[in-house]
Each structure stands twice: as C-alpha cells, then as structure tokens.
Amino acid sequence: MNTVARAMLTIASALTLGGCVSATIEEVRTGPAASALAMESPIVVLGRRHNNGYETESQFVDCVGKNLKATKVLPEQQFVDALYPWFEPRTAPLGTADLPRLFANEAVAKRVEALGVRYLIWVDGVTNTTDQAGSMTCTISPGGGGCFGFVTWARDASYEATVWDLETQQSMGRISSDASGTSYMPAMVVPVPIIARVQAQACSGLANQLDAFLSGAPPEAS
Amino acid sequence: MAPRWLSTFYLLLACTLAGCTTTAVTVEATFPERPVVQQLPLAVSVVYTDAFRNYTLKESIPQRGDWEIDLGAAQVTLFRAMLPAIFTEVRERETLAAEPEDSPVDLILAPELLDMQFSIPFQTRSNFFEVWLKYEVQLYEKNGKTLVARYPLTGYGRTRDGFLDSAQVAIEQAAITALRDAGAFFAIEFPRNQDQLAAARARARLAAPAPPVDPAPAPEPAPTDLEDPTI
Numbered sequence: 001m002n003t004v005a006r007a008m009l010t011i012a013s014a015l016t017l018g019g020c021v022s023a024t025i026e027e028v029r030t031g032p033a034a035s036a037l038a039m040e041s042p043i044v045v046l047g048r049r050h051n052n053g054y055e056t057e058s059q060f061v062d063c064v065g066k067n068l069k070a071t072k073v074l075p076e077q078q079f080v081d082a083l084y085p086w087f088e089p090r091t092a093p094l095g096t097a098d099l100p101r102l103f104a105n106e107a108v109a110k111r112v113e114a115l116g117v118r119y120l121i122w123v124d125g126v127t128n129t130t131d132q133a134g135s136m137t138c139t140i141s142p143g144g145g146g147c148f149g150f151v152t153w154a155r156d157a158s159y160e161a162t163v164w165d166l167e168t169q170q171s172m173g174r175i176s177s178d179a180s181g182t183s184y185m186p187a188m189v190v191p192v193p194i195i196a197r198v199q200a201q202a203c204s205g206l207a208n209q210l211d212a213f214l215s216g217a218p219p220e221a222s
Numbered sequence: 223m224a225p226r227w228l229s230t231f232y233l234l235l236a237c238t239l240a241g242c243t244t245t246a247v248t249v250e251a252t253f254p255e256r257p258v259v260q261q262l263p264l265a266v267s268v269v270y271t272d273a274f275r276n277y278t279l280k281e282s283i284p285q286r287g288d289w290e291i292d293l294g295a296a297q298v299t300l301f302r303a304m305l306p307a308i309f310t311e312v313r314e315r316e317t318l319a320a321e322p323e324d325s326p327v328d329l330i331l332a333p334e335l336l337d338m339q340f341s342i343p344f345q346t347r348s349n350f351f352e353v354w355l356k357y358e359v360q361l362y363e364k365n366g367k368t369l370v371a372r373y374p375l376t377g378y379g380r381t382r383d384g385f386l387d388s389a390q391v392a393i394e395q396a397a398i399t400a401l402r403d404a405g406a407f408f409a410i411e412f413p414r415n416q417d418q419l420a421a422a423r424a425r426a427r428l429a430a431p432a433p434p435v436d437p438a439p440a441p442e443p444a445p446t447d448l449e450d451p452t453i
Contacts, residue, residue, distance in 0.1 A: 055382065083258055084257050084409075085258075085259065085406030085409045086406075086410075088402055088406040089403065090378075090403055090406065091406050091410060107258045107260070108258050
C-alpha cells in the first residue's frame with residue numbers, strides 16, 4: 001500500500017470513528033396534542049438568549065428546526081425580524097403569562113396571524129466542555145513532521161424545549177434532551193480524532209421527540 | 223542566500239509585530255424596516271450630527287493590539303429604520319436649529335452616543351465578545367432651544383467566540399445585536415411614556431422665557447430626565 005493510500009485510509013477511519021454518547025430525553029405534557037389541522041401551519045423554533053452566563057447556540061436552534069419533519073418550520077431570524085422589537089433577547093416573553101399582554105397589541109396579533117404561526121418552540125440550554133486532559137506535541141522539520149500524544153475531552157449538552165400554543169396562549173409541555181460523551185485524539189505521527197458528537201445527538205434526539213410530541217404520539221423510551 | 227538564523231530572526235520579528243496590528247471593524251447592518259409598534263401622532267425632526275454619523279471607537283487592548291470600531295453608519299441606519307414606525311413624519315437635520323413656523327414638526331430629537339464599550343474573550347475569560355452602548359436622546363421643542371427631556375437608552379449585545387469566526391465578525395455581530403437591543407427598547411418604551419413626555423413639555427413651556435419683550439437672555443429651563451422610562 002503506498003503512502004497516499006495509507007493516508008486516505010487513516011482519514012477515512014478518522015471520519016467514521018465516533019466516541020460514545022449517552023443521551024436522555026424526558027417529556028412533560030401539560031396541554032393537549034396539536035390537531036392535524038393546526039399542524040399545517042408553520043412553527044418557529046427560537047433560542048433563549050437572555051441568560052447571563054450562556055446563550056443557546058444558533059446552530060443548535062437551526063439544527064432542531066431542520067430535523068423537525070412533522071411540519072413546516074419558519075426560520076428563526078425571519079420570525080424575529082417580522083416581529084421586531086418584541087422577540088429580542090431583552091424583550092421576548094419569558095413565559096406564557098406574558099402572552100396576553102403581548103397579543104393585546106393589535107399590531108403584534110395581526111403580524112403573527114399574517115405569518116400563520118400557531119406553535120412556538122423555545123429552546124434553552126448549552127453545550128459545555130466539562131473536562132479535558134492529555135497533551136499533544138507537533139513538530140515540523142525540513143525532513144517532515146508529525147504529532148505525538150493523546151488528548152481527551154468530555155462534553156455535556158443540556159437543552160430544554162418548551163412548546164407554546166399561541167392561539168390558546170398556553171404551554172403544551174416541555175422536552176429536555178441531555179447528552180454527554182468523551183472524545184479522544186491519539187496521535188502517532190498523524191492525529192486520529194475520535195469525536196463524540198454530543199450536540200448533534202442532543203439535537204436529533206430533541207427534534208425526534210418534538211415530532212412525536214406535536215403529533216400526539218406517546219413518549220419513546222430512551 | 224540569507225543565513226538560516228536571519229530567516230528565523232525575521233520570522234520571530236513578524237510574529238512579535240503581529241501583536242501590534244490594528245483590528246478595524248466597520249459595522250454594516252440592516253434592520254427590520256417596519257417595527258411592529260404603536261405609531262404616535264407626532265412629527266419629529268432628527269438631528270444626526272457629524273459626530274454621530276462618523277462615530278468610531280478607538281481602543282488599545284494590551285497584548286491584543288489596537289481596535290477601531292466604526293459604528294456611525296450603522297446607528298444612523300437603525301434610527302432611520304425605527305423612527306418612521308414610531309412617528310407619523312420624520313425629517314432629518316445635520317445641526318440643531320429652530321424649525322420653520324409652518325413646519326409640522328412637533329419635536330426635535332437629537333440622539334447622542336455617550337459611551338461605547340466592548341470586551342473580547344481574552345479580557346473576560348468568557349466565550350463571548352460583548353458590546354455596550356449608552357445613548358441619550360435629547361428632546362427639544364421645535365424652536366430648537368427648549369430642552370424638554372433627556373431620554374436614556376442602552377443597548378447590549380454579545381456573540382459567542384466561534385472557532386472559525388474572526389474577531390472582526392464577532393465584534394460586528396455583537397454591535398449589531400446591541401443596536402437592535404437599543405432600538406427595541408426605544409420602540410417599545412418611548413410610546414409608553416407619553417404622559418411623562420406631555421408633563422415634561424408642559425413644564426418646559428412654563429419655564430421657557432416669555433416672548434421677546436425684554437431682549438435680555440433668559441436662563442435655560444432645567445430639562446427633565448426620564449431616568450426610568452418604564453411605567
């Protein structure tokens with residue numbers, strides 16, 4: 001096997017290897033499931049960004065929206081722009097108790113009606129690196145280069161989605177998605193990353209459960 | 223051919239000088255054209271001074287070089303997008319002056335950026351680039367002399383430190399978020415303060431000098447601070 005083929009094989013192996021991820025999904029239903037008719041209207045997935053120490057990542061919110069299959073999803077920025085200034089981090093309603101006051105504003109109610117949005121999903125949470133260890137040294141010289149060492153890090157993703165029905169102005173329920181996993185990167189000349197796709201797992205788990213939640217299916221065991 | 227030690231020296235010199243570079247950020251933004259707010263039955267004239275239009279923050283951060291953030295055009299864009307939704311008519315001026323007698327303008331607004339601050343993850347040990355804005359919108363009667371009120375306005379924005387994003391992009395995005403935040407606060411809270419504004423105008427009128435019977439200049443009336451614009 002020549003050098004190029006060996007390098008290609010190493011890269012392919014690295015791409016296919018994945019670290020272990022453990023995920024937990026929990027669901028609390030506080031209102032009736034969405035009707036089939038209501039599911040024809042678009043929904044919006046919004047990220048919470050008012051917290052001091054963290055803000056829900058935009059790419060995670062996008063990921064959840066793209067993975068929802070049950071209904072059409074309106075892009076977050078389009079919704080926030082259409083309802084400016086009412087859904088900025090400082091002005092967005094924090095609970096369903098704020099909705100009557102918001103919808104008392106006729107202009108807001110009309111704009112939401114024009115968009116046709118019935119359900120709103122708030123996603124709150126963050127992915128953190130909880131632990132890291134090891135070291136790696138890379139050198140480059142006229143004769144070539146390489147890395148040697150071993151690095152490991154653990155990540156924890158914890159998110160909660162709250163579903164609001166804008167018509168009844170009530171919360172329909174909450175779904176939490178937690179995932180954690182450890183990634184490794186051994187290096188013997190070439191680093192081989194074995195990545196635990198923690199955030200992606202939390203995203204797909206949350207989106208699948210939201211699909212089931214909105215369609216009224218019973219919660220899946222996780 | 224230069225000796226190897228000389229090449230190494232130049233390389234080290236280049237790396238050292240890299241810390242002294244200037245990071246220039248020009249904030250370019252578009253804002254939602256028609257904010258969903260209650261329109262007031264008021265026509266206003268807005269004064270965008272040269273200092274406001276061309277505002278640039280220059281700051282030096284130890285070990286991270288000099289920073290220049292050009293916010294002038296973006297903040298004018300924000301006010302141009304926001305004010306027509308709040309007021310029935312908006313006119314623009316470059317300096318504060320009296321409106322003509324037949325002008326429909328009720329009030330003159332003179333926004334001023336009192337302070338702008340920013341931080342980078344290196345300084346705060348956090349994952350965020352942050353921007354703070356502190357405005358004051360001065361409200362004048364159409365004579366351009368009677369100061370009715372000073373309306374405080376703040377904005378805050380932050381952006382997560384992305385692995386592939388440059389610092390320029392992160393600071394620009396944080397500044398846009400801060401501008402949106404300030405605009406949102408003004409658009410929601412200003413219409414809610416109409417009783418306070420009417421009272422402030424009445425006080426300013428009472429304190430204003432009588433018609434020019436006596437040519438001696440009268441003292442300027444004390445303006446009202448709408449310190450807590452929330453109701």
